[in-house]
Amino acid sequence: MARSWLEYKAPAWVQWCPGCGDFGILNAIYRAVAELDIPPERLVVVGGIGCSGRTTFYVKGSNAHALHGRAIPLATGIKLARPELTVIVAGGDGDLLGIGGGHFVALGRRNVDITVILFNNAVYGLTKGQAAPTLPAWVQTKALTSPNIHDNVNPVLLAFASGYTFIARGYAYHTNQLKELIKAGIRHKGAALIDVLQPCPTYNNVMTNKWYEERIYYVDEEGYDPVIRSADDMRNKLPRIMEKLMEFGNRIPLGILYWNQTRDSFEERLEKLMPGYLQAPPGTRRIDIEGRPVIDPFEVFKDRVIQT
Numbered sequence: 229m230a231r232s233w234l235e236y237k238a239p240a241w242v243q244w245c246p247g248c249g250d251f252g253i254l255n256a257i258y259r260a261v262a263e264l265d266i267p268p269e270r271l272v273v274v275g276g277i278g279c280s281g282r283t284t285f286y287v288k289g290s291n292a293h294a295l296h297g298r299a300i301p302l303a304t305g306i307k308l309a310r311p312e313l314t315v316i317v318a319g320g321d322g323d324l325l326g327i328g329g330g331h332f333v334a335l336g337r338r339n340v341d342i343t344v345i346l347f348n349n350a351v352y353g354l355t356k357g358q359a360a361p362t363l364p365a366w367v368q369t370k371a372l373t374s375p376n377i378h379d380n381v382n383p384v385l386l387a388f389a390s391g392y393t394f395i396a397r398g399y400a401y402h403t404n405q406l407k408e409l410i411k412a413g414i415r416h417k418g419a420a421l422i423d424v425l426q427p428c429p430t431y432n433n434v435m436t437n438k439w440y441e442e443r444i445y446y447v448d449e450e451g452y453d454p455v456i457r458s459a460d461d462m463r464n465k466l467p468r469i470m471e472k473l474m475e476f477g478n479r480i481p482l483g484i485l486y487w488n489q490t491r492d493s494f495e496e497r498l499e500k501l502m503p504g505y506l507q508a509p510p511g512t513r514r515i516d517i518e519g520r521p522v523i524d525p526f527e528v529f530k531d532r533v534i535q536t
């Protein structure tokens with residue numbers, strides 16, 4: 229029997245604004261990990277700085293709160309040290325695509341088995357509503373003194389170009405559908421991005437629930453097939469996949485947009501390079517016996533000593 233989602237509810241007062249889309253994402257995470265029966269001690273949620281970063285305090289797990297933009301490298305270190313853990317990154321569009329943009333790209337190149345949940349509200353909510361990297365050009369939200377003159381980053385297209393092998397988009401208020409996307413992202417062996425459109429009722433007075441509800445639709449209702457199983461699949465399906473990854477205007481597609489099942493994960497590549505890595509990863513090895521290191525550094529580096 230699956231666990232109750234209540235097992236994952238940390239005893240902390242949730243401090244988001246009333247009506248914030250973050251509540252829907254948090255609920256979808258609770259239910260996804262409960263249905264996948266992931267023991268809380270084997271779950272790691274890594275958050276960055278921003279309203280979304282507080283997710284690490286609200287989910288029971290072996291969590292970590294990183295510096296601004298550094299959630300992905302911290303999560304990568306945790307996952308590679310203990311590959312058996314389920315590692316989720318919870319970060320905002322400012323954190324992951326602004327200051328953390330380089331790390332976002334690096335995760336795709338490596339295809340580490342981590343699920344990134346992008347809380348995408350197009351503003352820096354925690355610092356009073358400045359324009360974030362996903363705010364479209366010429367949109368003026370209430371904290372801006374003039375319309376935004378930057379073009380926006382498209383997170384799903386950037387993820388595709390970077391090498392993520394699972395890319396989906398959900399909507400924060402559609403908790404059931406979002407839960408299924410998060411489950412699929414966690415099950416996938418490789419870098420997964422779930423771009424979650426998330427109204428910020430306090431600072432984004434343009435991209436509201438009404439604004440999203442008038443535009444969003446689910447790709448699976450149109451018979452869309454995002455799965456890549458071979459090079460031929462890639463050739464044949466690429467034009468349609470690009471269409472869905474680039475569509476963001478009067479219509480915004482939700483669901484699994486791209487799912488490449490042909491590429492090995494970083495952990496599998498490490499296993500090829502260092503046989504035995506997955507059986508005895510670094511995080512499970514003893515580094516000392518009664519306070520003395522198990523490795524003699526003088527022995528390890530003896531060939532590199534420069535004689536003077």
Ligand code: SF4
Pocket residue numbers: 243244245247248249250279349353354427428429430431
């Ligand atoms: Fe949510 Fe916006 Fe409030 Fe942050 S500022 S908690 S994103 S409504």
